[in-house]
Amino acid sequence: MHVQRNGIAVECLQGDIARQKDMEAVVNAANAELMMGGGVAGALHRAAGPELAEAGAPMAPIQPGEAVTTEAFNLPNDYVIHCLGPVYGRDRPEEELLRACYQNALHKAEEHHIQSIAFPSISTGAFGYPVAEAAAAAMDEVTGQAPYLTSIQMIRFVLFSNEDATAYETALAQSD
Template identity: 40%
Template sequence: MIKELLADAKKNKQQNAISVWRGDITTLDCDAIVNAANSTLLGGGGVDGAIHRAAGPQLLEECKTLGGCTTGAAKITYGYDLPASYIIHTVGPIYNGKVEQRLELADCYKNSLDLARKHHLHSIAFPAISTGAYAYPVDEAARIALLTCTEWINANVDYGMSVVLTCFNNGVYNAYQELVKQAQNGELD
């Protein structure tokens, strides 16, 4: 299934793209970066803490007005001191092996993309949501991310969206690269 979705996305590459990049998401100059936040949206560890530190204290003040966020949902703030104009905050599931967590993780990507479109944003960077402290298995999370982003692009071919799947470490980067390679070789469903 991923192979067919990627093939469809390639047909529309003049408007849409998905790429995998290794580095610090807080340095990307795009319309929006996604924060893998906790439900309070008031900062934390990992990518959440890094984004809050890089964006500056105004981010925390704006997040205090949002009333938190539920798992799979997404909310938007300004980017403040970041190169990105906006931050889309989403709360990934804390992994415990339940089937519904796949849907919650997919919702993080879909709802973030929907929110970006609603705000007329055309480039977005995602971290590997839930794969850090929330312990989602990297291979499965990468598959969900790639599949969901590809499905979204194929459902929104008229819009034009550049998606960057950002990996902070080699383990996550290698998982994404292997998944893309398998899909291109027809080894994935």
């Protein structure tokens, strides 16, 4: 699914976040230590190589909602923007912290004059955030930020499963 929001292309697709060759930046659903983990963090770290963890180490630990930027190393992108999403039921207020991830990642992208960015579904894996709720918050935040973005021309949500992609497509269709 592909739509325009305030002149910015926003799309959702099922795929591998580590294989987004046409995106300048990819977002890592990071852990606080910015180390290899499971899910998105594991996929990006495996593809980028050990330099990704080395580059993140001096910036760790990060707090829920925070975003930091590193090079992408062996990934086909220029940058990785690392965001620590909230653990559902533990980090409160969950929705505010999740929205901060997207907002702060977009701000980091703007600082680096990035034109295209790919997001995963932050906090919905091991951190337990319900996918439909996470998708609604993500789309609302991204479309709400769109009028203020000057560099970004394309925002892509890359979802691991077809079910997640459907949830994000539904949320995108309902956003305005």
